[in-house]
Amino acid sequence: MRKPTPDSVIRDKGNHKNKIKFRKGLWSPEEDEKLMNYMLINGQGCWSDIARNAGLQRCGKSCRLRWINYLRPDLKRGAISPQEEELILHLHSVLGNRWSQIAARLPGRTDNKIKNFWNSSIQKRLKNNNLTSTTFSPNKCSTVSISDTVTGGMIMPLHDYSYNVVNTCIDSSSSSSHFNPFPPVDNSFDANGSSVVVSLNLPTYVTHFGTATGNRGGLEDYGVTEQCLMGFENGICVPFEVDDINNGVMSSNYVFDKKKVINNNLNNTESMKLEDMVGFGNHWQGENFKVGEFDWEGLLANIKSLPYLDF
C-alpha cells in the first residue's frame, strides 16, 4: 500500500475564484476514518457536502470514489475468484467495457477493481494465449475462443463444454470451442422442424438448464451440454423466450434452478418446474420454442436481471 500523500501536496483545484484547495493523492487512515464515520452516521448525500461536513480537505468526487472503491462496508476484499473471473469473461463478452454494469453483477466488487483486473490479469492472458475476446459491439458478433490451457489453471476449462448454443444447435456434432454470444439474427436452427433460440446466449447458464430436469432429451438434444459450470448451485437468471404450447409467449427472466425455473419477475415467489414451463418430456423436441430476434436494447434491459452472485 502506498503511503498517504503528505499535506504539502495539497493543491489548488484550479478554481481561482474560490481558491479552494483540495487534497489529492492517497488517503490517510485519518481521512478514511473521518469519511467512514460520517457516512455511517449520516448516510449518503451530496458528496461535496459530505466532504465539507466530514472535515475533509477533499473534493466530493474524491470522497465518493474513496467510499465506493474502498470504504463501503459491503466491499469484498481479496482476489477475484475463478468463478468471478469466468463471470467477468462472460459479462465482458456481452457488455464490453461497461465496467459498472459488470460490477453490478459481482457483489462486493467495484467497477474499478474489475477494470483493473481486466486490464492487467485477463488481457495479459488473452494476449499471451489463445484466449481471445472481441469486445462486444451491438451490431457485430463477438467471438470468444477459449482453450483450457490458456489460463494457467485460473479459468475453468471451457472447451469441454458446448460453449455456443447456437453453433452446437446447428450442428450438434460440432466440437467447436467457439463461443459466439451474438449470432446473426437469422441464425436460427431447426430441430425436427422446430426452432430454438435463447435470446440471451449465455450458454453456461443454459448448460445448467440442460440437465436441470435430468431428462435426457432436454435441451442437450439441441447441442446444449449437461455441464453446470461455475457451481451455480442456486440457479441463475437468464432472459429466455419461450412460446409455449398454448401459444402464449413467455418472455421473461427466469432463474434456472436444478429442478425448477423461477420467474424472477415475480420476486421468486412463483415458481414452476422446467417441464411445466416448456413442456419437457411431452414436448421436448423444441416445439414450444420460438426464434427470438436479437435486440440490443432489450438485451441490456434484460441483462439487468442477471443475478447478483455471491461466491
Add this chain to the structure above:
DNA sequence: AAGGTTGCCAACCGCTTGAAG
C-alpha cells in the same frame, strides 16, 4: 546489493448525463 522492469491498483481526469433553477 543495486538498479531496472513489471504488475497491481488507488486515484485522478475528462467526458456524459440528468436534474434543478
Add this chain to the structure above:
DNA sequence: CCTTCAAGCGGTTGGCAACCT
C-alpha cells in the same frame, strides 16, 4: 431553452512492491 452542478462512468496515470538481472 440555457446554464449550472452533481453524479456516474471509462480511460489513464503514477506510486509502490515484487521480481528479475
